[in-house]
Amino acid sequence: MTTFTAAVAGASGYAGGEVLRLLSNHPNIQIGAVTAASSAGSRLGEHQPHLVGLADRIIEPTDASTLGGHDIVFLGLPHGESGKVAAALGDDVVVIDCGADHRLESAEDWVAFYGTEHAGTWPYGLPELVVDGARQRDQLEGVRRIAVPGCNVTAVTLGLQPAVEAGIIETTDLVAVLANGYSGAGKAAKPHLLASEALGSAVPYAVGGSHRHVPEIGQNLRKAGADEVTISFTPTLVPMARGILATSTARLRPGVDAARVREVYEAAYGQEPFVRLLPEGQWPTTAATLGSNTAHVQVTVDAAVGRLVAVSAIDNLVKGTAGGAVQSMNIALGLPETTGLPTDGVAP
Template sequence: MVMHVTVSIAIAGASGYAGGEVARLLLGHPDVTLGALTAHANAGQRVGAHLPHLRALADRTFDPTSAEVLAGHDVVVLALPHGASGALAAELEARGEDVLVLDCGADHRLVDPAAWRAFYGSEHAGTWTYGLPELLHAGEHVATAQRAELAAARRVAVPGCNVTAVTLGLAPGIAAGVVEPTDVVAVLANGYSGAGKAAKTHLLASEALGSAVPYAVGGTHRHIPEIQQNLRAAGAADVTISFTPTLVPMARGILATATARLAPGVDAAAVRQAWERAYDGEPFVHLLPDGQWPTTAATLGANTALVQVAVDAAAGRVVTVTAIDNLVKGTAGAAVQSMNLALGLPEHTGLPTEGVAP
């Protein structure tokens, strides 16, 4: 008889959008139990006051965020602001406990410390195993190497949400050599939850409704080096990307349109074959039938990424469009998916693939 083992999980930063979404997904996971739910300013307050949609947790109270509170769990998820998780992770490391830690922030994603300093302005906290199971490595047509790394990991850096959308859109073309990586352009429509839960004037409904607002324009967005890192992993010798995100009046979702020059001598059939081969059998990344385009509405609440690819023959460019829910496949779902691999559980456990519509 096989004994069923339940994994205990603590979430640091559980009152925010990312932490709350991790909690929502884990409430439907058959192999876990939720332990400590911590917060900073909201410590001591009822969970139901901040996450009223999570009725199963409504009467619980947020604990303060500290290594002492997080200790003793099998898994710790850090859903903290960028720059905050590095120190807390180091404290957990110093305790010497055998715990799986997943960082939903940016602190441990980048391999190059110089890139971290240039875009984040502080010292690099170190590099952890990258939590995008579908990330193609150079020479791969199907993602296997990244999954093997995650299966052996005890420290996982969850990707940035914009990064996930652009990477999934372009990596098959890079890995197959059908696009050139030195003239990549990505323009994204982003839901407001990606900007976090802090009260800021430009995030008020009176400012946002009926308006589309670009931000971090001109090569300043912090996700740029992470996208470059992923495309180099897929086989690009060098990556040049113009990246422009735009806030649009929706709560969730990313629609990423990313284009690259068609490699010389490549025809349109070979382009689509590269994406078909890369995502054939993937549980969460789906290449749509030819002519059907992704929408953010079709991914809401689900851990799916919907992808389409086309060739603009007149411009000599490949066009990809990718839709994800930024809080699920873009953050919390990626954390749970990576956690499943690291714990030896089926990768899809506890993760929805069906969206919510209308």
């Protein structure tokens, strides 16, 4: 069995910790350096006590000398930090960016939504993404750089792209409203993330088109076949640690009925190992995806208003981040796509 060494930068954060959890059970991966910034010098177990087998590892500084020499490097760093770290690593290393630095193809969009210089565009790590009638997994084979999608982007894209590809909806009239777990906001201590503020409360954020995932959703749906994309996107923090429930709607094209919609989604996801189209009448829940790399999707038609309604649920830390990263890594390394990744959730 071929074994690869992997380093994880940002190991004390939520994304880095989830990458380590998945790699710990991956038969082809040997975990090497674990690195971070302010937590360097401390034990990993102080920050990730659930990672029992790695608890005594000492966190090292995040620099090229520490990360170099590995076959794979995962970057779970704050937005704007991955580009300069990746630039110091050689082309012989597979670098997987779990942050936003290399997702967008448009430098103009990057500057508008992130406000810094664009670090460049890498192959996009959403294997199920529709690209000109094919799938993005075909473009990940053998690559040395991978940009992992935003977690909200994954949920909305998987919910809408079959309808976009089939041409059964108007892509200039899209609405997506999401319920989001707090882990998506990261570990930074901020007043609005305190339990005393969050428990028993739901609060929208980045309202009115200001969320940084908006241009990335448009980028994906254009690849799936949309000429133009206009989307109203509103995420809402709800009192749960993990999960995204995305309800996305679109105006149906004339003559499209519920039976046709169902056929489109069955054809799109019938063979996908990590996307489950639920039986008719059963709706996705975030609890059912907890800890898994599986997205649950359901679709119906609101005939009274002529709109498609697609609901998708994912674990934002697995399918939305670390699981998508490992899935893409498997493809890049020539391993079976499903290796080391859980399809079943944890319940209750």
